[in-house]
Amino acid sequence: MKFLSMHAKFGPVTTALLSASLFVLCVAAYFTASHIRHQENPKDKIMPTIGKMWKGVENTAFKEDRKGEYRLWVDTWASAKRLGYSTLLLVLAVLLGLHMGLYPFFEAVFYRFILFFDKVPALALLPILFIIFGLGELSKVMLILLGVFPTIALDTYLRAKAVPREQIIKGRTLGAGSAKITYGVVLPQIMPDVLNTIRLNFKAMVLFLIAGESLAATAGLGYRIFVVRRYIAMEIIIPYVLWMSLLAFVADLLVRLWIKKRYAWYQAH
Amino acid sequence: MKFLSMHAKFGPVTTALLSASLFVLCVAAYFTASHIRHQENPKDKIMPTIGKMWKGVENTAFKEDRKGEYRLWVDTWASAKRLGYSTLLLVLAVLLGLHMGLYPFFEAVFYRFILFFDKVPALALLPILFIIFGLGELSKVMLILLGVFPTIALDTYLRAKAVPREQIIKGRTLGAGSAKITYGVVLPQIMPDVLNTIRLNFKAMVLFLIAGESLAATAGLGYRIFVVRRYIAMEIIIPYVLWMSLLAFVADLLVRLWIKKRYAWYQAH
Amino acid sequence: MNDTNPMLHLEDVYMRYPSRDGTPITILNDIDLKVRQGEFITVVGPSGCGKSTLLRLILGAESPTEGAVLLDGKKLDAPNRNRGIVFQKYSLFPHLSVMDNIVFGLDAEAHGMFLGWLKPGQMRQRRRAFRDQAQVYLERIGLADAADKYPHELSGGMRQRVAIAQSLIMKPRILLMDEPFGALDHATRTEMQLFILEQWEQAEMTIFFVTHDLEEACFLGSRVLVLSQYYQTDAGRGQGAKIVGDFATPGGHPKPTDFLYSEEMSQLVHRIRSEGLSPDNLQHIRDFNLTHRDAFRTVNPEEWQREQ
Amino acid sequence: MNDTNPMLHLEDVYMRYPSRDGTPITILNDIDLKVRQGEFITVVGPSGCGKSTLLRLILGAESPTEGAVLLDGKKLDAPNRNRGIVFQKYSLFPHLSVMDNIVFGLDAEAHGMFLGWLKPGQMRQRRRAFRDQAQVYLERIGLADAADKYPHELSGGMRQRVAIAQSLIMKPRILLMDEPFGALDHATRTEMQLFILEQWEQAEMTIFFVTHDLEEACFLGSRVLVLSQYYQTDAGRGQGAKIVGDFATPGGHPKPTDFLYSEEMSQLVHRIRSEGLSPDNLQHIRDFNLTHRDAFRTVNPEEWQREQ
Amino acid sequence: KTKFKVAWSIYVGWMPWPYAEESGILKKWADAHNIEIELVQMDYVASIEAYVAGQVDACVMTNMEMLNMPAASGIDSTALIIGDYSNGNDALLVRDGLTAKTIKGQEISLVELTVSHYLLNRFLEKNNMKEKDVRVINTSDSDIGPIFLSNDSQKAVVTWNPIVMQIEQHPGITKLFSSADVPGEIIDLMAVNTKTLKKNPALGKALVGAWYEVMSVMSRRGADADKALGTMAAQAESSLVEFKSQLKTTAMFYTADAAVQYASGPEIKKNMDYVRQFCFRHGLLGEGAESADVVGIQYPDGSVQGDKRNVNFRFDVSYMKMAAEGKLKR
Numbered sequence A, B: 001m002k003f004l005s006m007h008a009k010f011g012p013v014t015t016a017l018l019s020a021s022l023f024v025l026c027v028a029a030y031f032t033a034s035h036i037r038h039q040e041n042p043k044d045k046i047m048p049t050i051g052k053m054w055k056g057v058e059n060t061a062f063k064e065d066r067k068g069e070y071r072l073w074v075d076t077w078a079s080a081k082r083l084g085y086s087t088l089l090l091v092l093a094v095l096l097g098l099h100m101g102l103y104p105f106f107e108a109v110f111y112r113f114i115l116f117f118d119k120v121p122a123l124a125l126l127p128i129l130f131i132i133f134g135l136g137e138l139s140k141v142m143l144i145l146l147g148v149f150p151t152i153a154l155d156t157y158l159r160a161k162a163v164p165r166e167q168i169i170k171g172r173t174l175g176a177g178s179a180k181i182t183y184g185v186v187l188p189q190i191m192p193d194v195l196n197t198i199r200l201n202f203k204a205m206v207l208f209l210i211a212g213e214s215l216a217a218t219a220g221l222g223y224r225i226f227v228v229r230r231y232i233a234m235e236i237i238i239p240y241v242l243w244m245s246l247l248a249f250v251a252d253l254l255v256r257l258w259i260k261k262r263y264a265w266y267q268a269h
Numbered sequence C, D: 001m002n003d004t005n006p007m008l009h010l011e012d013v014y015m016r017y018p019s020r021d022g023t024p025i026t027i028l029n030d031i032d033l034k035v036r037q038g039e040f041i042t043v044v045g046p047s048g049c050g051k052s053t054l055l056r057l058i059l060g061a062e063s064p065t066e067g068a069v070l071l072d073g074k075k076l077d078a079p080n081r082n083r084g085i086v087f088q089k090y091s092l093f094p095h096l097s098v099m100d101n102i103v104f105g106l107d108a109e110a111h112g113m114f115l116g117w118l119k120p121g122q123m124r125q126r127r128r129a130f131r132d133q134a135q136v137y138l139e140r141i142g143l144a145d146a147a148d149k150y151p152h153e154l155s156g157g158m159r160q161r162v163a164i165a166q167s168l169i170m171k172p173r174i175l176l177m178d179e180p181f182g183a184l185d186h187a188t189r190t191e192m193q194l195f196i197l198e199q200w201e202q203a204e205m206t207i208f209f210v211t212h213d214l215e216e217a218c219f220l221g222s223r224v225l226v227l228s229q230y231y232q233t234d235a236g237r238g239q240g241a242k243i244v245g246d247f248a249t250p251g252g253h254p255k256p257t258d259f260l261y262s263e264e265m266s267q268l269v270h271r272i273r274s275e276g277l278s279p280d281n282l283q284h285i286r287d288f289n290l291t292h293r294d295a296f297r298t299v300n301p302e303e304w305q306r307e308q
Numbered sequence E: 001k002t003k004f005k006v007a008w009s010i011y012v013g014w015m016p017w018p019y020a021e022e023s024g025i026l027k028k029w030a031d032a033h034n035i036e037i038e039l040v041q042m043d044y045v046a047s048i049e050a051y052v053a054g055q056v057d058a059c060v061m062t063n064m065e066m067l068n069m070p071a072a073s074g075i076d077s078t079a080l081i082i083g084d085y086s087n088g089n090d091a092l093l094v095r096d097g098l099t100a101k102t103i104k105g106q107e108i109s110l111v112e113l114t115v116s117h118y119l120l121n122r123f124l125e126k127n128n129m130k131e132k133d134v135r136v137i138n139t140s141d142s143d144i145g146p147i148f149l150s151n152d153s154q155k156a157v158v159t160w161n162p163i164v165m166q167i168e169q170h171p172g173i174t175k176l177f178s179s180a181d182v183p184g185e186i187i188d189l190m191a192v193n194t195k196t197l198k199k200n201p202a203l204g205k206a207l208v209g210a211w212y213e214v215m216s217v218m219s220r221r222g223a224d225a226d227k228a229l230g231t232m233a234a235q236a237e238s239s240l241v242e243f244k245s246q247l248k249t250t251a252m253f254y255t256a257d258a259a260v261q262y263a264s265g266p267e268i269k270k271n272m273d274y275v276r277q278f279c280f281r282h283g284l285l286g287e288g289a290e291s292a293d294v295v296g297i298q299y300p301d302g303s304v305q306g307d308k309r310n311v312n313f314r315f316d317v318s319y320m321k322m323a324a325e326g327k328l329k330r
């Protein structure tokens, strides 16, 4: 039972095997179910076989479509841009949260509003969003932001509040002005946590991306899924979904590595 | 400029006024826009006047509909039940995260899987979900869980990992077994943070609730919004959305009060 | 230097904390204190009497429940560059290396957060000067090798020394130190004592220095403040700490090191110990040793019925 | 009691940490140590020499880079109920009141997490007994009033005392204490010393006690261990701390309190100070004072060319 | 105003629009009338919402949505082009051989308050049942197909193409009723804001001109038409075979003449009446509406069905007539 204890240690190989186990299990379950469905109905579309999915991938990723484009890449690029802009704009959320946490004025003005705003399922107010943001790229970026901005701001707020008061007092006594306290003491200390929160919100961003792209777009991973959905083209949807997950996972991984490299003091202190 | 500094202090009245400012601004902006639209088109439905909205509320909340039901309450109850069950099940997410953070075996088996799984935009794979969970209430609860379970588990994982190792060692030397360390040392210490994370995820839960209720439902706040959207009944949608936000906000408030009351040591330490 | 007007005034200061059952507990009871520029005040007192609390009040990090803390006749403002602090739990900036922790204040003062972007050349040059200065301090505290380490890689005593250098380098007008040598061995401690005295003389700082080592208190301080919750009044056992002793140390200041081994010293230490710090020997409020020329005190009638 | 077989063995223990530039820095250099059940070992050494690290090794919280730590001949397992610790940074459980912090161990040992749900009556009864026991400890450490406070409401010295009671009440086989009295005033400290000695005698614990107060070390310990990075070998200045002194304190154990003021004491203190703790006076590895009957040592040829 | 936005969504009867854009036909017609037309591809409901919100000037939709979304919201809209009517694209599908007799009391999945819902009503009416006789379960259109297919417990579903086609292929599924049984009732239109159209007849002319040029390409036989259909199929993300089979259940008005004729005939008034009664019964004309007459529907002959003071739905054949008579300049 040692391996179940807190002190268990696993080598990299065992860890890899254990990590793989659930993935393998899921994949196996899928293909078993798929096999059974295909025996009942060889034309089943809901759970396509690996062959069909490969066909789907081939068609979208490695063959030119009508316009001479490799769709998967065009879609990926379109979506990546939208996500990229949103992520950049999240800097504002971090700054807002930081200021709410440190400056009573910002807290008084924004905290309750953001807290309420965070709870508004804005997607349900689509027509009003259209009026405010129009139908272009902006609206998609804004939709993503609408989804995660308040969460990030509130989380940053909590983190900033949790920085020991001694640190701020210490900074003051050393002559640090408000700017230095804010950006030189508090922000770098909470940065690893903030990055962690942002990476845990990639999923939400992807969801809002899909929602936005299904409303008005002509390219994008979410758009494609939306369009082929009516044909129950699971052989395309599943690879697309996995591809999105993989990209998000890799982004997550990169952030994790960056935290490890850049914020060595964070792990141990 | 004192009021902009970190040391600014505002009385309860000033705070309330400042907090109200953005709300007032939003409401004012809405009614101005609504007024303008109504001058152009007195029948405008996109931005209904307060009178129309009140009518909408009256009709849904205080008058029986064709089936002799008070819709708003029936819908609220249906949705609340779904959210309630999901919240209860989130206990499992907390437990999983806790164990991943403390037990290498759980970490090896689940961490990467959950991390990847978290990134899967499950909403795009609804058909497969419905094969697994059927069409009943279960599938709606599961959809909500799918949306927030991994987030909560991963966050709890990070929090559990961040508990100083000294605390665990200390516990060990005092004769605490794994169970006591897990549930007596680590869990209570991270509980306030975990509760905070859960409340910041209410929004995501509401979104998944709405998504779930657009499928195979006959009541629920999300269901109603989905249906009345078909005739642009913003005079119903807006109150419904505000009502949902308010409920989530109040739930959030209750959790915050509970943390304050129950975990007095948390604020100050 | 000691003939300037008092710059720091504490009058009728009370500090109370709410207790579990709602009734507030008095921690500091009617503290009166006057301090001149350039004094080296050591503060001693039983564990938990309120020394750290007193420092927090002077720092401006907390406000007294009652009474006033005045600096230059004005109410104290929030912590700032004029008053340095070494916390009992040292609390370095965890995200900065030892060098950066020490340079922090110089940097902060010389240029705001953003000047570096405007004039990078000037900034770089200044930075170098600061680092050279910090290097001197690092050598004096014996941590020249540890400049690149992060706080979590230091031992307890090393962290303490870094925190001391970090505040000393700023030469604040008032420096508050809360048991700064608690985790140092004797040799290091002696060196640090000399270092602080040297800096104190040079920069004409006013220092509050909390310690449990009475020899250290008498050796370092020009004035010793004894804070204690163990005393009695006419109304009975005291509630909350008072200043039970406030006197100048004999023999000028700074003192030669052999003062440490003098007879005078051991008598002084013995006296402080028995008069102020023993829970068994409750001194009466009337017998407090408030012989410092700046010492003053206000007393309630029920504490001390003068007529008797 | 001191004639049992040695139970704890450290042989050729090295501890290294990676430095910024990749080359490891040696902190503990070839530590050899044998300890019998029931010894009261005080550990002294310059700041940053590796005392806390040594305790962590014996605790089992870290593994040596090289060498072995053996308990009863077996490799040490993870921290457990047999070895108690008082950390230098005390670290109480922030979510538990003082009383609950102290009762924690008793509770944990008596019933698992869940027994309370199964037999609530029995549990309640036991709890009451534990609390009574804890109350006795609270009174001994002078914090009977603070039972309901949370750690953040305590002063530094109060936290230290709670941490001591928390580990003492468990009467572990080996108790490791890292500067437990660092933030205590003299009177409290003396009381705590007597309390610990009393508990040590009663429970026949083996205690490792790190302190910077050499008088305390000599008074409390039956054996003094001097750890220092200040020494020289035939190959030059030493790298990483070694045990430079390991001897039994004279005059039996426990000692009468007046030993503290004896001539013997001050000589001993003086000797330790000059031989082991001064960075200016580098003792040669050949001159180490390893007179304790259990002291042993392995040396590299380049450290000590015996032929010379 | 010279820049116009037109929203479209993927549906067989509307695919000529993206083709018109991609082939340059639309630009040609817009240039000829000195305007710019931007096509915006959107989700169906969202596109109508955007239209009602005033973010686009014209939008494709069915007669039913045009009535209960823009018209009922006071947006005076003109049905500029009558493209087709559904002739089997919407259908009631059942499994286990359910019949009109045995369907009573069953659960039926559909997107509530859409043409599917309407179709179900018509089916029930024709079989002397009421909506109360079955249990309607709302299911969003994006997942209705897979959900029906993957849950054998669901016995009946009403939906539209291409989902109908996908479901039909599965064994054991039969079509019980379809829009072919109520021809001409579900009409696919190009709705244009009447005010905008009045001020900018050029928009109407360009759209109509482009539309009928595409129609003529499509209705020709041979490689050209196949190429056009192939493009449309690709734009709809379907295969040519699938697209053609959907076209079969779509009654396209390939010529302006045919459309004008249908719009001017008596049939359409009767069909619109069914639709508006349905809308009224389900509260789609506003909760406060007292009868189906709240919204006035104007026909090409000038007659108005419903409230004459509140005409918000206009069948205007004048532009299509111009096209029929070849009066539109290219």
Ligand SMILES: Nc1ncnc2c1ncn2[C@@H]1O[C@H](COP(=O)(O)OP(=O)(O)OP(=O)(O)O)[C@@H](O)[C@H]1O
Pocket (backbone or CB within 6 Å): C017, C018, C027, C045, C046, C047, C048, C049, C050, C051, C052, C053, C054, C088, D152, D153, D154, D155, D156, D157, D158, D183
């Ligand atoms: N937040 C608080 N709530 C309640 N009591 C508090 C709080 N903070 C401090 N105290 C109490 O105030 C008293 C004085 O604390 P303080 O830290 O000033 O003592 P100290 O003299 O510095 O002691 P030490 O020498 O142990 O550091 C203690 O009895 C402590 O319990």
Ligand SMILES: Nc1ncnc2c1ncn2[C@@H]1O[C@H](COP(=O)(O)OP(=O)(O)OP(=O)(O)O)[C@@H](O)[C@H]1O
Pocket (backbone or CB within 6 Å): C152, C153, C154, C155, C156, C157, C158, C183, D017, D018, D027, D045, D046, D047, D048, D049, D050, D051, D052, D053, D054, D088
């Ligand atoms: N994680 C680490 N990385 C690098 N160096 C470390 C690390 N932890 C400790 N050290 C180094 O190990 C040495 C010994 O540290 P330790 O805490 O054992 O000293 P100590 O003897 O307890 O000192 P003190 O009396 O000041 O508490 C120090 O020089 C410290 O810098």
Ligand SMILES: [Mg+2]
Pocket (backbone or CB within 6 Å): C051, C052, C053, C088, C178, D155, D156, D157
């Ligand atoms: Mg203190």
Ligand SMILES: [Mg+2]
Pocket (backbone or CB within 6 Å): C155, C156, C157, D051, D052, D053, D088, D178
């Ligand atoms: Mg140490």
